Amino acid sequence: MYFLSLLALALTTILGSSIADEAPFYANSQYNNGKYGKYVTQTFKSNPHVTAVPVVNFMKPFTNCDDGSFLFIAPRGTVAESTPMILDITGSPIWASTQRYGEVYNLQVQSYKGSPYLSFWGGNDAVGGHGVGEYFMLDQRYNQRYRIKAGNGLGADLHAFTITEDDTALISIYAKKIADIHSVVGHHRKGWIWDSIFQELDIETGEALFEWRASEHIDVSKSYTEINDATEGDPWDVYHINSVEKDAEANYLISIRFLRAILYIDGQTGDVLWQLGGKDNSFTDLSNGEATTSLGQHDAHWHRKDGNTFITFFDNRADWYHTMDNQSRGKRIAIDLSSMTARLDHAFSDPTTQILSISQGSYQTLPNNHVLLGYGFNGAMAEFSEDGEFLCAAYFQPSGTFGSGDVQSYRNLKFNWTAYPEDSPVLVLEREVLYFSWNGATEVVTWLLLGSNTDERDGDEYSEELLQRKRAVEDAIVVPKAGFETQYRVLAGDGLKRFVRVVALDKEGRSLGTSNMVDLGELSRDWQAEEEGEGLRYTGENHTHDEPVDGDHSYLEKDVGDEQILIGFGVFTLLSVLLVVFLTVDKKQLARLWRRDSFDEDTEKMAIHEEREGGRLRHLWPRLLAMVSRWRRKDHFTEISARERLLARDDEIILAQDRPQEFGEVGICRNGR
Known part of the structure; x- marks a missing residue:
């Protein structure tokens, strides 16, 4: 088994593959020790402006939590x-912003007037634990469709931006004021x-429809x-609001960190109707203090299921000044308002x-009732089943x-998202x-690599003969x-x-976008060696694979023959060495090459396990499949595309930007609501 695995890896290395990106780590102790930085x-x-994308260390792969959604994070920190950015599982x-907005917080998908928005x-x-900016x-x-500021001349804070069911926006604000502090001194x-404020805004006009101030x-x-x-x-940060949510009764649920409480605010008068936790706690705790005691909590939400009412939040168990525990956690509190x-x-x-995140x-309740925690001050996120089973975890x-603050992400969330970028794929x-990518495109499954004998970058008119050549199956190479x-x-x-250029295809084989043109030069089949004189020359459109010119392919064939001989000899040598190693080296030592650190749930210790799932062996197959598609040239996908429409229909020219104009319905996860 180990020998076959090593053989597969050796073939992958020798032949190359359509593999990209830095492979993620899996429960890698050296990553966690900081060996790689x-x-x-x-x-x-292909996209050098996409920078600062983390290579993730999956302590438990998020492929175990595949619900069709993506990971939404906004890393920042001292490093x-x-x-x-948006990552897949x-x-x-999937997408990383190439624009700079200053420090970025709270990347999420929200629905406004029936359409999804980032x-x-x-x-x-850098304003005392909060911020001044825009949404x-x-x-x-x-x-960019909307750029929203706070109302009444105030500065928009980083903590909260929530679009309501009424298509208004709830925002948090911090403002200095002089207050009577005799009750403390x-x-x-x-x-x-620092007064804690929230507003409900009209998104179109920016008008503040409702404003609440903690100091009042x-x-x-x-x-x-x-x-x-x-x-x-240096004002005193008395309250520190960090989330606000509006319910069906038009009242507001807010989290105020330094009160260690979640408050329910009357949407008409602004009065505090009740609060969970803090010095003015309104509830009898049936869990020996566990339900009403928190420290530094964030992200409070309503959650209703099966006729029961819950409040969920991230309990930091610490803040800048105090520590209650050695570990932060998510809490789901059942409340009875009667x-x-x-x-x-x-x-x-x-x-x-x-x-422990200070x-x-x-805390996000997903549509399947799983719970996703983002650890804020620490670059980590984890997903749990509804009853608390630890399913997936990723470290950035x-x-x-x-605890260092090197890598932070205020909220780490999951959403469904469908996007068709305005720009085009890039080919380099x-x-x-050849390197090709399309920043932000969510629906690309396959790339179609097309060749042409002429550079059409400067013109938009194509002859019918040229179009037919572009759609010829023998001129198309499919690359997963x-x-x-x-x-x-x-x-x-x-x-x-x-x-050459590449065409992005979705799972149905529809064209989504076409890249720029790249000149292969001497790498193309249309370059040949002259028998005498200047060496290589471009022979033009008249020479095809089926019509070789004297002296044209002999030089090329000799190169291919030599290359094949060298590769064959190398493969034979490597296999011989591997066979000797397999027969002579102790099996246990050899087995260690294919093992990794992973968490043993039975003993709750780090143990060595064979990497049967989510590891190297599982990822070898798509690499080999991508290689095979190169040599086949006429693979099944291309033949079907040519036969059914993609490479044959005049009304679907694949070189056109024929992305779907209508996006259709996109699922939005809004904390289980």
Whole structure:
């Protein structure tokens, strides 16, 4: 078994493959120890502006949690460059912003007037634990449709931007003000505080439809933070609002961190109707304090199921000044508003690693009732079943640097998302390798590599004869999409014409977009060696595979023959060495080459297991399949496409930008609602 695995890997290495991106790590202890750096990232030749994309260390692969959605993160920190991005469940990027918005928080998908949008905050976060900036909404072509500021001349804060069922926006705001602080200092005195505010905005006009200020309803003595100098230059952060949500009764559920409480606000008067936790807790705790005691909590939401009412949130168990535990966790609290009781229904935490986040964090109830936690101050996220089974976990930074602030992402979430970028795929040739990608495209499954004898980049008119040549099956090579950036090594036997481009195809074989043209030059089949004189020359359109010119292919065939002999000899030598190793080396030592660190759920310790799932063996097959498609040239997919429409119908010219104009319905995950 090990011998066959090594043989497969050897063949993959020798022959090359349509593989791209940096492969993710799987429970890699060296990654977690920081051997590869504080923030392991990857770059792409076809899209060098896509930067700071992390190489993920999957402690438990997210392929175990495949529900068709993507991972939405916005890494930043003392090491990570602030970039909103979407990853697939293998850790490969789908989209990474190439624009700069300052520091970015809270990348998510939200519905507005029936259409899905990417939304996030961008701005300056170096303002005492909050920020001043704007909210951005991008459509399914990544065009900016809305840029939203706070109302009444205030600065929009980073913590909250929630689009309601009424198509209004809820935002958080921090503002300085002078307040009476005698209840804290014991004598009459005024001091500067950061007031916590939320507004409900009209997205189209920016008008503030409702505004609530904590200072008008909550005395400063209810705060758990110690007072500082309370000067204008250094105000006292008394409340610290970090989430707001509107319910069907038009009231608001808010989380205020330094009150250690979740409050329910009357949507008409602004009065506090009740609060869960804190000094003015309204509930009888049926769980010995577990339901009403939290520290530094974030991201509070309603969750209703089977007639029961819950409040969910991320319980940091710590803040900048205090620590309650050695591990942050998600909480689901069952509340009964008739009896005013609260009970801890479930707590979710990583059983393999103690992750304590002193700030930030997220709790998301997914449509399948799984729970997704984002660890905020630490670059990590984890998914659990509804009853708390630990299913998946991903680290964006070494676990050995947790707590450093090197890599942070305020909320880490999952959503369905369908997008057709406004720009086109990009094709780049470097040496003998073609690199191609399409930043933001979600529906690409396969790439069609097409060749032409003429450079048509400067014209849009095509003759019928030229169109038919472009659609000829023998001129098309299918390359399965492999990660963000797919690679294709051009070999002499490929027979590609001089000018090539790639067409992005969806799962139905429909064209989504076409790349720029690239000149293969001497790598194409239309270059030949002259018998005398200047060596290589371009022979033009008249020479095809079926009509060789004297002296044309003999030079090429000799090169191919020599290459095949060298590859064959190399394969024979390598297999001989591997066979000797297999017969002489102790099996246990050889087996270690194909093992990795993974978590043993039975013993809750790090144990060595064979990598049967989510590892190297499983990933070899698509690599080999991609190789085979290169040599076949007329593979099944191409023949079907040619026969049924893609390469034959005049009304679907694959070189046109014929992306679907109507996106159709896109599922939106809104915390289980």
